[in-house]
Amino acid sequence: MNGMLAWRRGVAALLATLAIGLVTSPGLAAEDPAPFEITLRPVTGGDAEVDALGVRWRLTLPAGSAFDLTAPITYAGVEGVADRIEILSATDASGPIAFTTLDDPPHPGGFPHFRHWKAERPVSGQVEVAYLARVRAPGGRGGPPFDLRASGGGLSGAGSGFLLLPRGAQTSHAQLSWDLSDLPAGSGARTSFGEGDTRVDGPPSRLMQGWYMAGPFGRYVGAGQSAGFSASWLGRAPFDAAAEMAWAAEAYTYLGEAFGYLDPVPPYRVFLRFVDGAPCGGGTALGASFMYSRCALAEGETAASPRETLVHEMVHMWVGGIEGPQGVTSWFTEGLTTHYTRLMMLRGELDSVDAYGAHINHSAQALYGLAAQNLSAQEIVAVGFADGNIRHIPYHRGAFYFADLDARIRERSSGTRTLDTVLRPMFEARQAGQTFDHAAWVALIGAEIGPAAREEFEARILRGEGFAPHPNAFGPCFTRRDKTYEIEGRGPVDRYEWVRQTDVPDDLCRNW
Numbered sequence: 001m002n003g004m005l006a007w008r009r010g011v012a013a014l015l016a017t018l019a020i021g022l023v024t025s026p027g028l029a030a031e032d033p034a035p036f037e038i039t040l041r042p043v044t045g046g047d048a049e050v051d052a053l054g055v056r057w058r059l060t061l062p063a064g065s066a067f068d069l070t071a072p073i074t075y076a077g078v079e080g081v082a083d084r085i086e087i088l089s090a091t092d093a094s095g096p097i098a099f100t101t102l103d104d105p106p107h108p109g110g111f112p113h114f115r116h117w118k119a120e121r122p123v124s125g126q127v128e129v130a131y132l133a134r135v136r137a138p139g140g141r142g143g144p145p146f147d148l149r150a151s152g153g154g155l156s157g158a159g160s161g162f163l164l165l166p167r168g169a170q171t172s173h174a175q176l177s178w179d180l181s182d183l184p185a186g187s188g189a190r191t192s193f194g195e196g197d198t199r200v201d202g203p204p205s206r207l208m209q210g211w212y213m214a215g216p217f218g219r220y221v222g223a224g225q226s227a228g229f230s231a232s233w234l235g236r237a238p239f240d241a242a243a244e245m246a247w248a249a250e251a252y253t254y255l256g257e258a259f260g261y262l263d264p265v266p267p268y269r270v271f272l273r274f275v276d277g278a279p280c281g282g283g284t285a286l287g288a289s290f291m292y293s294r295c296a297l298a299e300g301e302t303a304a305s306p307r308e309t310l311v312h313e314m315v316h317m318w319v320g321g322i323e324g325p326q327g328v329t330s331w332f333t334e335g336l337t338t339h340y341t342r343l344m345m346l347r348g349e350l351d352s353v354d355a356y357g358a359h360i361n362h363s364a365q366a367l368y369g370l371a372a373q374n375l376s377a378q379e380i381v382a383v384g385f386a387d388g389n390i391r392h393i394p395y396h397r398g399a400f401y402f403a404d405l406d407a408r409i410r411e412r413s414s415g416t417r418t419l420d421t422v423l424r425p426m427f428e429a430r431q432a433g434q435t436f437d438h439a440a441w442v443a444l445i446g447a448e449i450g451p452a453a454r455e456e457f458e459a460r461i462l463r464g465e466g467f468a469p470h471p472n473a474f475g476p477c478f479t480r481r482d483k484t485y486e487i488e489g490r491g492p493v494d495r496y497e498w499v500r501q502t503d504v505p506d507d508l509c510r511n512w
Contacts, residue, residue, distance in 0.1 A: 034059075034060040034171070035171055035172065035173050035174060035175045035199075036057060036058075036059050036169065036171045036173070036174040036175070036203075036204045037057060037058050037059075037174070037175045037177075038055065038056070038057035038174060038175070038176050038177070038204075038207070039055075039056050039057070039176075039177045039178070039179055040053055040054070040055060040176070040177070040178050040179070040189075040212070040214070041053070041054040041055075041056075041178070041179035041180075041181070041182065042054075042154065042155050042180065042182055042183055042214050042215070043132070043182055044182045044183070048153065048184075049150050049153065050135060050150040050153070050154060050155040050182075050183075050215070051134065051135060051150070052086075052132045052133060052134045052135060053132070053133045053135070053148060053155060053162055054130070054131075054132055054179075055129075055130065055131055055132070055133060055162065055163070055164070056128070056129070056130040057128070057129055057130075057204075058126055058127060058128040058129070059126075059127050059166055059169060059171070059204070060125060060126050060127070061092075061123055061124065061125065061127055061169075062124070063122075063124040063125070064122040064124060065122060065123050065124065066119070066122060067097065067118075067119035067122070067123040067127065067166065068116055068117065068118050068119065068166065068167040068168070069090075069099070069116070069117040069129070069164050069165065069166055069167065070114045070115065070116050070117070070164070070165060070167045071085055071114065071115055071163065071164040071165070072112050072113070072114055072115075072160055072161075073103060073104070073106075073113055073114060073115050074106065074107070074110055074111075074112065074113055075112045075146050075160045075161065076110065076111065076112060076143055076144050076146055076160075076385065077110040077141060077142065077143025077144065077384070077385030078136075078143045078144070078146045078147045078160075078161060079110075079140060079141060079143075080136070080140070081147070081160070081161055081162065082114070082115035082164075084133055084134040084135075084136065084148075084162075085131050085132070085133055085134075085162075085164055086131065086132045086133075086134060087130075087131055087132050088117075088129070088130075088131040088164070089129070089130050089131070090119075090127065090128065090129045090130075091127070091128050092123040092124055092125055092126065092127045092128075093124055093125045093126065094121075094123075094124065097119050097120075097121070097123060097127070098119070098120045098121075099117040099118060099119055099120065100117075100118050100120055101115060101116065101117050101118075102115070102116045102118065103115050103116075104116075107384075108381065108382045108384060109327065109381055109382055109383055109384015109385055109386060109391075110141075110143065110384045110385035110386060111326055111327060111381070111384055111385075112160075116167070117164070127166075129164070129166075131164060133148060133162035133163075133164075134148075135148045135149055135150045135155055136148055136149055136161075138275075138276065138277025138278060138279075139277070139278070139279075140279060141279065141385070142278065142279030142280070142281070142388075143279065143281075143385050144281065144282060144284040145157070145158070145273070145281030145282065145284055145291045145292075145293035146158040146160045146161045146284070147161045147279075147281075148161045148162045149273060149275050149281075149293070150275075151234045151235035151273050151274055151275045151276065151296070152215060152216065152217070152233075152234035152235035152236070152273075152274070153183070153184050153187075153215050153216050153234070154183065154187065154213065154214050154215010154216060154217060154234045155212075155213070155214060155215060155234075156211070156212060156213040156214075156215075156234055156271060156273045156291070156293075157211070157212060157291075158208070158209075158210065158211055158212070158284075158286065158291070159207045159208040159209065159210050159212065160208045160209070162212075163207055163208055165204045165205060165207070165208070166204060169203060169204050169205075170203050171203055171204065172201070172202075173199050173200060173201045173202065174199070174200040174202075174204055174206070174207055175197075175199055175200075176191065176193070176197060176198045176199075176200055176207070177197045178196060178197060178214060180214060183214065183215055183216070184215075184216045186216055187214065187215050187216045187217075188214070188215075188216075188217060188219075188232075189212075189213070189214040190213055190214075190217075190232055190269065190271075191210050191211060191212050191213070191269075192209075192210035192211045192212075192269055192286055192287055192288065192289035193210050209286050209287055210286055210287065210289070211269070211271045211286060211289050211290070211291050213232055213234060213271050213273070215234050216234075217232040217233055217234045218232065218233045218234075218237070218241055218242065219231070219232050219233075220232075220241070220242050220245035220246065220249070222246075222249040222252075228252075228264075228265060228266065228267035228268060229248070229249040229252045229253075229267070229268050229270075230267070230268075230269055230270070231245040231248065231249075231269070231270035231271070231272065232269075232270075232271060232272070233271075233272035233273065233274070234272075234273045234274065235273055235274030235275060235276075235296050236274050236296045236297065236299075237272065237274055238274070238294075238296070238297040238301065238302055238303035239302065239303060239304065239305045240305075241272060244305040244307070244310075245270065247305075247307070248270065248307075248310045248311075248314070251307075251310065251311055251314065251348070251350055252265075252268055252314055253265075254344070254348040254350070255311070255314055255315065255317070255318065255344060255348075258344055258347065258348065259318040259427075260424070261318070261424060261427050261428050261431065262317070262318065262431070266288050266317070267288065268288050268289065268314065268317065269288065269289040270289065270290060270292070270310075271289065271290070271291045271292070272291070272292045272293075273291065273292075273293050274293075274294060274295070274296040274297075275293065275294075275295060275296060276295070276296055277295065278295060280293060280294045280295040281293025281294065282294075282309075283306065283309040283310075283312065283313045284313070285313040285314075285316040285317070288317065290313035290314070290316070292306060292309060292310070292313070294306075307345075307350070307351070308341060308345065308351075308359070311341050311344060311345055311350065312337055312338065312341040315337050315340050315341050315344060316333070316337050318340075318427065319332075319333065319336045319337045319340060320333070320427070320430060321333045322436055322437060322438070322441065323435060323436060323437040323438075324437055324438050325378075325381075326381070327377075327380070327381035327384065328377045328378060328381055328462075330377075330380075330394035330395070330398070331377065331394045331397065331398040331401070331461045332398065332441070334392075334394055334395045334398060335394055335395055335396075335397065335398010335399050335401060335402060336398060336399075336402055338363070338395045338396070338398065338399040339398070339399040339402040339403060342356055342359045342360070342399075346509065346510055347510055347511070349510065353477060353500070353506045353509045353510070354500065356474075356509070357474075357477075357478055357498060357499075357500050360474055360478065360498045361497050361498060363395070363396040363399055363400065364396075364483075364495070364496060364497050364498070365485070366389070366392065366395075366396050367393060367396040367397060367400070368483075368485045368493065368495035368496070369485045369486075369487060370389055370390070370393070370487070371487050371488065371489055371490045372387075372389075372390050372393065373393065373397075373464075373466070374464045374465065374466060375390065375393065375464050376462060376463050376464045377394065377461060377462050377463075377464065378462075379464070380393055380394060380464075393464075397460070397461070397464070398461070400467075400469045400473070401460055401461060402419060403469055403470075403473035403474055404467070404469040404470045404473050405419055405445065405448075405449065406418055406419035406473070407469075407470035407471075407472040407473045408448075408449050408470055409422060409448050409449065410472075411470075411472075412448065412449060412450075413448075417448065422444065422445070422448055426440075426444060438457075441457070442454045442457055445457070466495075468480075468496065469496070474498055475509060475512035476501065476504050476508060476509070476512055477500060477501050477504045477506075477508070477509035477512070478498040478499065478500060478501065479498065479499055479501055480496050480497075480498055481496065481497060481498075481499055482494060482495075482496060483495060483496055483497040
């Protein structure tokens with residue numbers, strides 16, 4: 001029997017079963033307000049693969065409340081999320097609730113826009129909503145792995161890939177429960193927020209910003225200093241997943257010591273999925289967690305572990321973000337993360353000195369070999385997820401910008417200050433709740449390199465004008481030299497590459 005028909009035929013029984021799971025946790029204090037209670041049930045078809053995720057939740061609202069639901073149509077390049085929500089039902093004390101739907105206009109570049117379900121009457125008291133979210137079938141445009149995908153007898157994705165939530169609802173916490181009765185024996189469930197059934201503090205919207213995985217997954221749990229690191233994976237891993245997660249746990253411990261300002265270092269959860277059929281995904285971080293997604297390989301085929309990606313996504317934990325227009329801030333979130341990923345792998349002996357140089361020149365090729373290298377930040381946002389090479393310009397442009405700043409700060413201070421020493425107080429202040437935006441950045445860096453900081457930032461980062469990174473941008477082991485890049489449709493362009501100074505010992509490269 002077709003898997004989709006199987007879960008369609010069983011939907012009434014499914015929703016009735018889910019209702020049993022919506023019980024108030026006995027551990028809640030009597031004075032706690034009613035939580036947002038949600039139960040998730042993976043649903044398999046005749047082929048034993050997961051076809052959909054059954055979702056049921058309830059929320060208590062004051063009498064006469066307006067009631068709107070929302071789900072993404074497209075979320076960061078992942079299309080059709082709202083279209084895969086089916087068999088929606090909603091009730092309150094007065095009976096069934098009917099909705100009128102309205103779609104936001106598409107956002108340029110595939111950034112999030114939403115569908116809204118507006119209740120046709122006010123609601124009161126306990127409201128219950130149930131629906132099925134179909135997993136995404138192979139095919140279509142790629143993007144970060146937010147979409148709900150089946151693999152290895154289970155499913156995984158982000159909350160933004162399947163959740164239909166009440167807009168603007170405020171609760172103290174959500175109580176998340178799982179029903180795994182349709183999955184193979186020994187299956188488990190975990191999210192960015194915890195293992196199995198979990199309390200998630202904050203409003204329902206917080207559930208959007210987490211990873212979800214359920215099924216017969218493999219698992220790594222760290223020990224000793226890395227006790228806060230854990231990982232799970234679904235599908236056929238093309239490398240030794242347990243060994244690589246042990247390596248990642250050690251890297252996470254090192255990053256915590258090197259950055260230093262998060263004490264204690266928070267627990268961190270890694271999710272890896274290996275799917276049959278494109279789009280395969282990539283690596284994307286959410287709060288204290290990330291998902292790595294790629295296509296499974298044929299039996300006997302192998303692939304290298306994505307160690308640089310693993311470190312990159314974990315570095316996001318410390319680099320964090322900067323306030324600003326959607327997409328434009330990638331120069332910081334991704335550019336600084338790219339810069340520190342390479343430095344931390346070098347300093348922590350997580351990679352070789354030669355590999356560090358190769359990563360630098362990868363960025364040089366990816367930026368200088370691109371006809372669109374001088375697009376402004378806003379133009380890159382407009383292209384968005386339609387072109388992966390253009391979308392990654394801020395990664396490479398930002399990394400060169402920060403390496404250049406580091407060298408200039410060292411030079412101006414006669415070696416007494418570095419980018420590290422400038423950023424550490426800012427990281428700590430931001431962690432304490434202080435606002436950090438483009439104006440704050442210009443003021444911060446202007447105190448280090450002088451009044452030209454604003455114009456340089458606007459020219460190099462916002463307008464996309466080319467610049468020559470400082471000759472010592474990548475330390476004493478690499479020297480900048482001219483290189484001509486052949487660009488299709490544009491011809492030769494004179495830019496730069498970096499060459500290893502073989503007379504400088506590795507130890508000096510690592511400790512610069």
